[in-house]
Amino acid sequence: MSDLHATVAPTPSGFHITGTETITYTFTFQDSIFSSSAPQLAKIYTPFSRCFLIADATIIHLYGAQISSYFSTHGIALTVHETRIGEKAKTMETMLGICEAMTRFGVLRKEPVLVVGGGLVTDVAGFACAAYRRTTPYIRIPTTLIGLIDASVSIKVGVNHGAHKNRLGAYHAPLHTFLDFTFLRSLPEAQVRNGFAELIKISTCADLRVFELLEQHCEDLIKHKFGRAEGAREELRQAADEVNRRGIERMLQLETPNLHEIMLDRVIAFGHTWSPTLELAPKVPLRHGHAISVDMAFSTTLALVKGMMGVEEHQRILRLFSRAGLSMDHPLLTEELLKKGTEAILKTRDGKLRAAMPVPLGGCTFLNDVTEKEMGEALRKHKEVCMAFPRNGEGIDAYVDASDTGEGMAQMVGTVGEKAGGLMDKIGKMGGQLLGARQTVEHLPN
Structure with missing residues (x-):
């Protein structure tokens, strides 16, 4: 019972209760x-x-x-x-x-x-x-x-x-x-790529060292399953272990003081402003990592258009998405979807956009003041920028398939x-x- 604490204070019309419960895991x-x-x-x-x-x-x-x-x-x-x-x-x-x-x-x-x-x-x-x-x-x-x-x-x-x-x-x-x-x-490699997006998320907004390691080892991390595949180099295994441990620790440091999301300005919500609307929009859903990658990539372009980020940093972030084979754009990323996603997230975030931006790279700034006109301008700029990248910014294996649901394995056996x-x-x-x-x-x- 030592971890349970509460006070009951009389008020003119009743009582006011304040309680605490220790969460340990x-x-x-x-x-x-x-x-x-x-x-x-x-x-x-x-x-x-x-x-x-x-x-x-x-x-x-x-x-x-x-x-x-x-x-x-x-x-x-x-x-x-x-x-x-x-x-x-x-x-x-x-x-x-x-x-x-x-x-x-x-x-x-x-x-x-x-x-x-x-x-x-x-x-x-x-x-x-x-x-x-x-x-x-x-x-x-x-x-x-x-x-x-x-x-x-x-x-x-x-x-x-x-x-x-x-x-x-x-x-x-x-x-x-x-x-x-x-x-x-x-x-499957497609699902390794899917998780890679979350490491880009935390590194761009909270740990520059992890971002640099992802840049250095991007393709090998995905191909060799973060050093766990047979024949993976020990150097890659060590880099993967550092990436994983630092990434997890940094997310825990950011999340544990706010486990119940009482504070709505959340660094690890980078990429989660418009992606909840986009992810389930296609008939076959996008993989979560690809949905948030589109959101993150668009967000960096929005930061560029608003003068919050320089061209070099913007290109550096987009190059990592592209090298990883993650989606940066999608045909359903339209002004209409951005409007719908904004309306939905404003309800979730208590009337403010609270869009996390990797400004500066390895740090985070929250964006609240953005107009529909600015989002439209950023969207047009973003689609233009993506055309210069391989696959025009489309991802590799971006959609959910049987390996995500177990159906493919069921067919095999x-x-x-x-x-x-x-x-x-x-x-x-x-x-x-x-x-x-x-x-x-x-x-x-x-």
Whole structure:
């Protein structure tokens, strides 16, 4: 009870309550988290003798046998709830399916749920844990670059609602986050590129050293999975580790004093002013990294047009986006979309634009005073500038595909029923029955 504090003060018409609650959570860098030489995770679940795991189809296919063996070695019964997830399935329906699975399992009030997967999975499963009995602890193991260096840092969880990204959600800190960069070995290059955008975000606005390292190693970081791919040079591995650790630490330093976003001027919201409107606008959604890259690139051009940034710095930032194969422009980035996005973000940011700008490079300035005329002028300038870059500023593999949702993996290993049966055989004497839901497949041991 020592971490809970509150005062109750009488007022002429009633009472005024002020309460505080300490939020504590831990990050641990641990490569090969599911190897026998890494007992940290097992120690958490040993008192319960069981573990309820939420993961997507790709993770189960690639790592199911290893995860099962890990828990079996430590005498811990494993239950797997498999969920298919993408931006279009990041919904309340998916979240409630997870809650129903938690009920069937019988999750105890203080029993931590284990969530393994990319940012989409951790967002939705984290929201389910926030809502279930009003709060259920969970442990997060992100498996994508965007999950490792961005989604893992925030305590925000949620789902999309209608055409609105992350409109419903909560603030719910995980009990523990394990950062295992060896997952990048099996990550498609397109998704490594997707996460690279978040590192450009934090470096341009908050850490010039990281930006310089990204410039120095851009193509190799993406190609060699941040030094985790077979044959990657030790120099690259060391540079990647510095980039990741500095980037995560800097985001934590910026976010933790403002976990519930009471202060709305947020440095790490660079690239998140118009991107929430753009990301879901195409029939096939943009990958998150590409959506924020368009936003960031346009924002730098807006800063150029307003005289806040010089041509050299503007070109330097855009060159890094281009080299990384990230989107700088999109046909749906129009004056109409900018107007719609501005109207939406003004509601989120309490009537002010609060657009983070990398001014100076490695630092941040917030822009509030911008007219529609200036945005239109900046947009025309931006599209003209992008024409001088490869692909006219279009990104490589910019749109969500089957690898983001697990559907591609499902096609590789057969129908859902066949996959479940095959997985049961593969991960060894686990036994079980198949419980179906529209968004999920659940494997429960006997």
